[in-house]
Amino acid sequence: MPQMAPMLWSVLFVYFVLLVAILMKLMFFESFYVVEKSARKTSVVKFDWKW
Known part of the structure; x- marks a missing residue:
């Protein structure tokens, strides 16, 4: 069956x-x-720092 190759x-x-x-x-x-997880952690840290 050469057509199958x-x-x-x-x-x-x-x-x-x-x-x-x-x-x-x-x-x-x-x-x-x-x-994404590390960026979220830094954003949470920035958020806590802002407040």
């Missing part, structure tokens, strides 16, 4: 791209969450 490679490529995108999203989401 390009489809198989394209499916593997799409799966790999999705896997990489999900990993990148998880890493960026975690770092963004940490930055």
Whole structure:
């Protein structure tokens, strides 16, 4: 079945791209969450200082 090979490679490529995108999203989401948490902490500190 030589006709199956390009489809198989394209499916593997799409799966790999999705896997990489999900990993990148998880890493960026975690770092963004940490930055957001630290920014919220500093904003709370500034808020307490203002009052």
